[in-house]
Amino acid sequence: MEQVKIKEWLSLMTLEEKASMCSGKDYWRTTEIQRLGIPSVVMMNGPHGLRRLDEYEVNFDVSDCAPATCFPSASALACSWDRELLGEIGAALGQECHAAGVDILLGPGVNLKRSPLCGRNFEYFSEDPYLSGELATAYINGVQSQHVGTSLKHYACNNREERRMTTDAIVEERALRELYLNSFEIAVKNSQPWTVMSAYNRVNGVYCSEHPHLLNEILKQEWGFEGVVVSDWGAVNVLPEGITTGLDLEMPSSEGYGVASIIQAVRSGALTEEELDLAVERVLQLVVRAAKRTGQPITCDYEKNHQLARRAAADSMVLLKNEGELLPLLTGQQKIALIGAMALNPKIQGGGSSNMKPTKVDDMMEAILDKAGELTYEQGYDLDSEQISEELEQRAVAAAKGSEVAIIVAGLPERWESEAYDRQHLRLPANQEAIIHAVSQVQGKVIVVLCNGAPLEMPWAKQASSIIEAYLGGQGFGGALAAVLYGDVNPSGKLAETFAADIRCTPAYPDFPGAGDRIEYREGLFIGYRYFDSKHIEPMFPFGYGLSYTTFEYSQLRIDKKELTDEDTLTVRMRVRNTGNRLGKETVQLYVKDKQCRLIRPEKELKGFAKVELQPGEEQEVSFTLDKRAFAYYDPELGDWHAESGDFDILIGGSSKHILLQTTVNLRSSAVLVQRYDRQSSLADLIANPRTEPIIRQLTQAMSESRDKHSSEMMAAFIREMPLRSLVAFSKGAFTDEMLEQLLEHANAAAGGSEPVSQ
Numbered sequence: 001m002e003q004v005k006i007k008e009w010l011s012l013m014t015l016e017e018k019a020s021m022c023s024g025k026d027y028w029r030t031t032e033i034q035r036l037g038i039p040s041v042v043m044m045n046g047p048h049g050l051r052r053l054d055e056y057e058v059n060f061d062v063s064d065c066a067p068a069t070c071f072p073s074a075s076a077l078a079c080s081w082d083r084e085l086l087g088e089i090g091a092a093l094g095q096e097c098h099a100a101g102v103d104i105l106l107g108p109g110v111n112l113k114r115s116p117l118c119g120r121n122f123e124y125f126s127e128d129p130y131l132s133g134e135l136a137t138a139y140i141n142g143v144q145s146q147h148v149g150t151s152l153k154h155y156a157c158n159n160r161e162e163r164r165m166t167t168d169a170i171v172e173e174r175a176l177r178e179l180y181l182n183s184f185e186i187a188v189k190n191s192q193p194w195t196v197m198s199a200y201n202r203v204n205g206v207y208c209s210e211h212p213h214l215l216n217e218i219l220k221q222e223w224g225f226e227g228v229v230v231s232d233w234g235a236v237n238v239l240p241e242g243i244t245t246g247l248d249l250e251m252p253s254s255e256g257y258g259v260a261s262i263i264q265a266v267r268s269g270a271l272t273e274e275e276l277d278l279a280v281e282r283v284l285q286l287v288v289r290a291a292k293r294t295g296q297p298i299t300c301d302y303e304k305n306h307q308l309a310r311r312a313a314a315d316s317m318v319l320l321k322n323e324g325e326l327l328p329l330l331t332g333q334q335k336i337a338l339i340g341a342m343a344l345n346p347k348i349q350g351g352g353s354s355n356m357k358p359t360k361v362d363d364m365m366e367a368i369l370d371k372a373g374e375l376t377y378e379q380g381y382d383l384d385s386e387q388i389s390e391e392l393e394q395r396a397v398a399a400a401k402g403s404e405v406a407i408i409v410a411g412l413p414e415r416w417e418s419e420a421y422d423r424q425h426l427r428l429p430a431n432q433e434a435i436i437h438a439v440s441q442v443q444g445k446v447i448v449v450l451c452n453g454a455p456l457e458m459p460w461a462k463q464a465s466s467i468i469e470a471y472l473g474g475q476g477f478g479g480a481l482a483a484v485l486y487g488d489v490n491p492s493g494k495l496a497e498t499f500a501a502d503i504r505c506t507p508a509y510p511d512f513p514g515a516g517d518r519i520e521y522r523e524g525l526f527i528g529y530r531y532f533d534s535k536h537i538e539p540m541f542p543f544g545y546g547l548s549y550t551t552f553e554y555s556q557l558r559i560d561k562k563e564l565t566d567e568d569t570l571t572v573r574m575r576v577r578n579t580g581n582r583l584g585k586e587t588v589q590l591y592v593k594d595k596q597c598r599l600i601r602p603e604k605e606l607k608g609f610a611k612v613e614l615q616p617g618e619e620q621e622v623s624f625t626l627d628k629r630a631f632a633y634y635d636p637e638l639g640d641w642h643a644e645s646g647d648f649d650i651l652i653g654g655s656s657k658h659i660l661l662q663t664t665v666n667l668r669s670s671a672v673l674v675q676r677y678d679r680q681s682s683l684a685d686l687i688a689n690p691r692t693e694p695i696i697r698q699l700t701q702a703m704s705e706s707r708d709k710h711s712s713e714m715m716a717a718f719i720r721e722m723p724l725r726s727l728v729a730f731s732k733g734a735f736t737d738e739m740l741e742q743l744l745e746h747a748n749a750a751a752g753g754s755e756p757v758s759q
Contacts, residue, residue, distance in 0.1 A: 006284045009036055010277060019262035021280045022243060024253040026056045030283065041290050043151070046093065047107020047123065048073050048349060048474065051356040052100045062355050068096050069305040069475065070349055070358035074109060075453050076316040076471030078125035078496035081587040082611050083138040085312055090142020092305045097148040099300040103290035104149035104194060110136045110183040111158050113497050114527050115508040119161040119422040122350035122453025122472055126496040127528030127543065129179055130606050133186025140191035147293040149194025149286070152187055154232055156180055156214060158199035161422045162513050165235070168202040171521045177634035178525060181218065188223045194286060195228045198247060200235045207237040215246025228282045240265035248279040302359050310362065310476025314483050318493035319547040320467040326445055327466050328487030328549055329405065336372040337399040338365060339380040339439060340409035347411050347451040348477050352419025362478030371486040376403060381431040383413055388431045393438050400443040408436055411451030422513055426457040426503050436460045449481060455499040458540060487549060492585035494546040494655065498529050501540040507531035525602060529656040533603035544589050544655035550580030550616070557652060557661040565668045566643040570626040574652055574661055578614035587611045588622050591656065592630055593649040598688065601633055604651055631667055645669040675751045677744055679725040687720070692747045
């Protein structure tokens with residue numbers, strides 16, 4: 001019935017009306033066609049909370065927004081590693097959108113964290129595509145369970161804010177597929193977001209809003225995306241070309257320019273009306289989807305959502321250090337010095353288009369005072385400056401000296417970390433670092449709480465007894481922090497990105513941000529923990545890391561088969577036990593290592609995770625199911641994913657560096673790799689292929705017998721690696737050009753390739 005309605009609308013539309021459907025009416029709405037009864041679809045910013053505006057024009061003033069629940073940022077929520085929690089938050093966001101009359105929430109963002117300097121990293125989940133894709137899937141399914149759409153963004157390789165609208169990301173195909181597209185692929189296939197937002201930048205020379213390979217070939221045809229491709233706001237380069245290559249909707253309105261360009265392109269033959277109809281039909285499907293919510297009851301409980309935001313903040317906090325088990329603090333028994341301007345004005349969200357107005361914000365000081373025996377507050381530093389104030393510092397030192405424990409709340413001001421610009425370094429402001437140093441000289445029990453959207457260098461880390469990474473914790477941050485500090489909540493967050501000791505140790509250094517508009521992803525596959533593993537660089541805090549107030553024991557790793565094909569699934573089971581005396585949550589992480597591969601691969605890759613809650617002494621079984629993609633890499637020559645025959649290690653641990661259980665499986669590939677050999681191929685190439693190795697065994701044996709024994713090793717290597725054409729020249733007539741052609745013919749036949757062509 002819906003499809004019939006869409007086809008009827010399409011048949012009744014004029015060319016001008018069709019063109020208007022592919023460009024926004026204003027800043028936040030699609031164009032309606034009143035004579036056919038086609039309404040607008042309303043889109044507004046997220047992703048961690050609804051940036052709700054009563055007007056539909058551009059407005060950057062948060063004070064004009066209607067209040068909505070401010071949940072923790074994506075960088076914080078990712079540290080929960082909790083699919084169920086992301087689903088709950090998604091559903092709450094969907095309810096708030098419904099209450100506000102918003103049809104599509106513009107989020108989540110799943111761009112990977114190539115460099116910690118990207119100013120918008122707080123809006124993205126992780127450096128790992130599997131973790132990002134899984135959490136995005138849960139978030140999208142939650143929002144869309146309320147008949148509200150999402151916009152998966154920013155597709156693709158939007159990893160830099162500086163010059164983001166003209167940047168050209170130069171990425172080789174394997175890194176593109178295995179990393180930067182993979183998080184999008186997982187979310188699209190598992191949740192079918194209503195829209196996917198094309199990014200501002202170019203990828204390999206082509207703007208994302210008119211990229212046939214990304215939009216038509218991969219997103220729509222290969223992945224089966226059924227929704228609308230919408231441009232990032234103002235990202236369209238040439239709209240008719242975008243429509244031809246897979247874009248469906250330009251946002252916002254271009255004040256008639258885009259519509260006119262479509263009409264002109266159709267009339268000139270540059271754009272066919274059939275291509276235009278495909279885009280219009282997708283937009284009409286969006287209209288129909290949004291209309292299903294009409295008349296649905298509004299069940300939005302803002303107080304309940306505030307409590308959810310507080311719980312999410314607590315479950316996302318990462319305990320990085322806890323020397324001497326200083327934490328949890330003793331309720332009502334200790335004199336506390338609370339230091340830092342961010343204690344009164346905590347940074348709870350990032351800057352830019354996602355910035356919104358909370359319904360309310362927890363008072364951190366009040367929440368801690370409710371738990372502490374006695375509390376003294378000192379500002380410590382100025383948020384609007386890096387200048388060190390001797391007066392503020394002296395007062396903070398005196399307060400710390402007169403207390404039993406000092407809590408310093410530090411973080412990045414918005415002017416350092418926001419959409420539209422990138423960070424210049426990974427340090428805290430100088431006056432905040434100075435306060436940590438000064439206080440630690442007089443107080444041996446110092447807790448540092450961090451409010452930042454992305455990793456920091458911590459030259460002061462040894463001076464702190466305890467460190468809590470809270471990221472941008474949303475409106476419930478204050479209450480959540482008090483709960484974690486005093487043990488009402490056992491911290492269970494695990495880092496979703498690696499913290500380097502120095503910016504010079506990060507994968508994209510010194511190629512970030514790049515030269516002008518050109519960014520070369522020279523690190524290829526090796527970002528995040530993949531890079532640190534491959535370079536054997538010890539990070540400050542590894543991917544997946546996080547401490548708890550209790551301890552866990554891993555045991556009884558079992559697999560349902562030791563040998564499998566790439567068409568099988570593998571079930572992995574293990575048991576985890578809470579060996580401490582507190583209720584706690586543990587995130588069990590599964591990594592896969594390819595022990596030998598014809599292409600370069602990372603040391604290991606995350607392929608499964610599960611978060612479990614355990615009472616003291618309680619034990620639980622955790623299971624994972626791995627399919628072909630858990631073992632596969634993207635082969636550019638095949639143009640497909642390939643799981644190569646061989647041994648793979650299954651690694652289970654509490655972080656990427658803390659592997660506790662391990663076993664090995666053998667996989668047999670069902671794929672026939674068609675390798676074509678020519679005169680430029682080497683003997684080593686043929687020897688490496690079991691189908692062609694027997695053909696040349698006799699030839700190599702003959703060559704081996706004729707060599708000078710004194711130089712046999714050198715000559716063996718020389719002959720194996722030289723191109724086959726050189727064998728003719730070096731054999732002194734023993735191996736002719738005719739013999740080479742026969743060898744190639746037999747080798748290609750054995751390998752399943754085509755007849756060789758002389759070159």
